[in-house]
Amino acid sequence: MIRFQNDYGEGAHPLLLKRLAETNMEQTEGYGEDRYCRQAAQKIKEQCALKEGEVHFFVGGTQTNLTVIGSVLRPHQGVIAADTGHIQVHETGAIEALGHKVLTVPEQDGKLTAKQVEEVCDRHWKDASREYTVQPGMVYLSHPTECGTLYTKKELEELSAICRRRGLPLFLDGARLGYGLTSPASELTLADIAGLTDLFYIGGTKVGALFGEALVITRPELARDFRYLIKQKGALLAKGRLLGLQFDTLFTDELYFRISQEAVEKALLLKAAFLKKGYSLRYDSYTNQQFPILPEKDRKKLEETYGFTFWEEMGEGKSAVRFCTSWATTEEAIRQLVEDIEAL
Template sequence: MYFFVNDYNSICYPELLDALKDCLDEKNIGYGFDDHSENARNLIRGELGDFSCDIHFVPGGTSANILGVACGMRQQDSVLACTSGHIQGHEAGSIEATGLKIELIQSPTGKLTRALLEKNLAKFQDEFTTSPKKVYISNTTELGEVYTKREIEEIYSFCKDNGLYLFIDGARIASALVADKCDYTLKDLSSMCDIFYLGGTKVGFIFGEAIVIKNEDLKKDFLKLIKQKGAMLAKGFVSGIMWERVFSEEGFYLRGSKLAFARAKELAIGLENLGYDLAYPFSSNQVFVKVSDDTVAKWQKIAHFEIMGEDDQYKLARLVTSFRTKASDVEGFLNEI
């Protein structure tokens, strides 16, 4: 069976297991105060070209999103997000459980824009609405789209003009950075928002994300917030060792995502050549295809994938590639269908 369900379906890069094994006899300080974690932070800062940012390692994307939204917020504040945003439909109400409300914005795509934000912020002038204080976007989006540099800069400019923070969910930021449509690099990220994170879970780590905080207002008491939200690892050095290993080798962080993108591109082109309709223009390692019930039944005999929605005319199949997807997997699947 071919596997296109997600991009976190294998344990990790073998190099990370080797790095952890090399440290088996060590005794490290806990909670991320160890030498491995500090070295990893400095290596990441070097890649970002910004030694002023704070970096914190957390277990996964849900904890990163809770912390990214909650920091610097009062109980009457809210976060603006697209209706298809990950924090809306995929976090089991964890954002609302912090006491903060997500105010949703309809978008014809999965992206927010300055124009949409301008139109919607005006709705919160009443005395008894929430007070929007943060904007949430994910890159890539839930529909696999990649923001351009100009799009993000326009959103961030709007945020600064209106006293809002910009938080970028970076669970798949590596997938965005290697895409053909991407016109920025790691070094640009810390100047494009107030807080974001580098995803590890979906790019070959055992687990873990690296939260990067640029805005001084959001740095205060962040360690206490991590502890309060249950996202602090006593054995933080395990994360530190993985991030240290990846960022100690030039190009390692994006290496697997480049492979995943190449396989997804082959898959998207192949599907279109076979006459299938893509639901959204191909952008990253998530490929969305319009399929009939009969097609779904046939595909499910040879491959694992997810159905992300449906209407009277078709179902929406999502095929995701990872750092371990082989060219033969794509070729074999296309040949069989």
């Protein structure tokens, strides 16, 4: 069985493991105050072209999301998100467990729009009874989205503009950020994202690390006392160096970007094969996740050899499924799968 279910099925890129082994017996400060964390943060800030702001490292995405959102909002505020947003559908109510409502808007290819954010704000602030409803307090989006789609530069600029006008911190979940930045369809650089958002994270777990997400807080006032929050949520790793070292390695010689790009290229080979075969796609993704719509017979055939994820019933005996590539996907696996698609 060759697994394409997700992008966290293997361990870490070998270079990261190698660095962990090399530095294993070094004695360092705990809790993220070691030189590797400092070095990694410095490299990330440089690549983000940030002069101020802070970088903090987390083990996982849900942890990052809940720590950030809990830090930013006051008790009567909620976070605006697409109704397919990860915080809305796949974190067991982690945001509500902090005390905050997720204010959803209907997704558009997995994205939300500046117009939707504006409407939520208008509806709230024009309502004479607004004190009986949750106040919009920030905006959450994923890039790439859970559907593999990408915000255009214009879309993110508009979102950024409306957020700033309305005083809403804009938080970008970049669990798969590498696959977005290196997509041929990408219009955004890391520095663009740093310039347009208030907080965002660079995903490591799904992009070559054993685990780890690097949160970038671009506005210093949002970083106030942030380490207290990390500790309170149980998110401060004792051996923080493990996070620092992995991100230091990923952001040396562009490793993060190189492995992301390779994974995207492999995914696009799959996409081309599905399209060539005449299948339609649930989302038009240019990143490492692909969502072909398969007839049952073909789906079953592929399931004999490959692992992939059921996504959604599409009617007429067809269903959308998800194939993921990653830094660990081999050329051999892709070649074989492309052949098997062609042979369907």
